Amino acid sequence: MDVVDQITARMRALLLVQAAGFFAWQAGEGLARSAQIPDAISQPAAIAALIGGAVWAVGLFAYFAQAWRARRRGLYDLLNDEWAQHARKRASESAFWILMVSVVISMTLSNFGLDAMLLLKINVGIAISGYFLANVWFDTRHEGDA
16 A cells, blocks of 8 residues: 555545544534433533544544645645545535435424524534545545456
8 A cells, every 4th residue: 555545544534533523522512502401411412522522623633634744745636636526526515415404304303392502513513524424435446446
């Protein structure tokens, strides 16, 4: 595996870490701040939000460190090729549809009295995490496939 493949694999893994951390941060914060959630759940949710936020921030920093490493080695153009740009475009389209479905479900749930702030936090977590996951999914180049 050459250096470009190693950096790409690390960046994909870091996107997965960011997806998990960002969702935990947003969902945990929504659960912790909701008046409808009992204290037995909101206290662990607050801890999950702190851990998720820290995981997301570290993942984001490490992701940009990998991009900086690639730029320093003169490999960034290989990482940001037409395939990667197309993958980001498709991931953005997927995140849009994920958000639309999530909003419709949330609007339905809010009719039954669920806290709107909680639903908003979960929607944001789903949309951003969905983008990260879709980016990894569409950027997989299936190396080694015949």
